[in-house]
Amino acid sequence: MSIRALYRRMPKSKRVCSYYRCQKELQSNPDFKNGHLYHHGCKMSAEEERYRCLECLNIFDATEASWDVTQKLHGDCVGETIKLMCPYCGSLNLKRLRMPDGKLVECKT
Ligand SMILES: [Zn+2]
Ligand SMILES: [Zn+2]
Numbered sequence: 001m002s003i004r005a006l007y008r009r010m011p012k013s014k015r016v017c018s019y020y021r022c023q024k025e026l027q028s029n030p031d032f033k034n035g036h037l038y039h040h041g042c043k044m045s046a047e048e049e050r051y052r053c054l055e056c057l058n059i060f061d062a063t064e065a066s067w068d069v070t071q072k073l074h075g076d077c078v079g080e081t082i083k084l085m086c087p088y089c090g091s092l093n094l095k096r097l098r099m100p101d102g103k104l105v106e107c108k109t
């Protein structure tokens with residue numbers, strides 16, 4: 001079955017963008033990469049975002065990495081820390097090479 005056919009059978013709540021900085025619901029015309037759904041713009045941004053693993057020295061982009069979200073309390077604000085993981089060795093020891101817009105995901109105060 002093609003991913004487009006799968007997408008049509010998916011419940012709406014599962015139609016979520018796979019870019020770790022977005023993770024919002026997809027309305028129409030999703031883009032696909034490696035079996036994951038993305039907004040078109042998010043896929044482009046994710047591909048722009050590059051990392052090098054300091055353990056195995058592989059370079060990869062944000063569509064290839066997996067991630068871990070931990071929530072922490074900073075005063076009254078719950079901050080989410082998103083840690084990207086190397087898709088090759090699982091290391092969290094990554095160096096960011098390039099960001100699409102220079103913004104980081106941070107606690108909103
Ligand atoms: Zn998105
Ligand atoms: Zn690695």
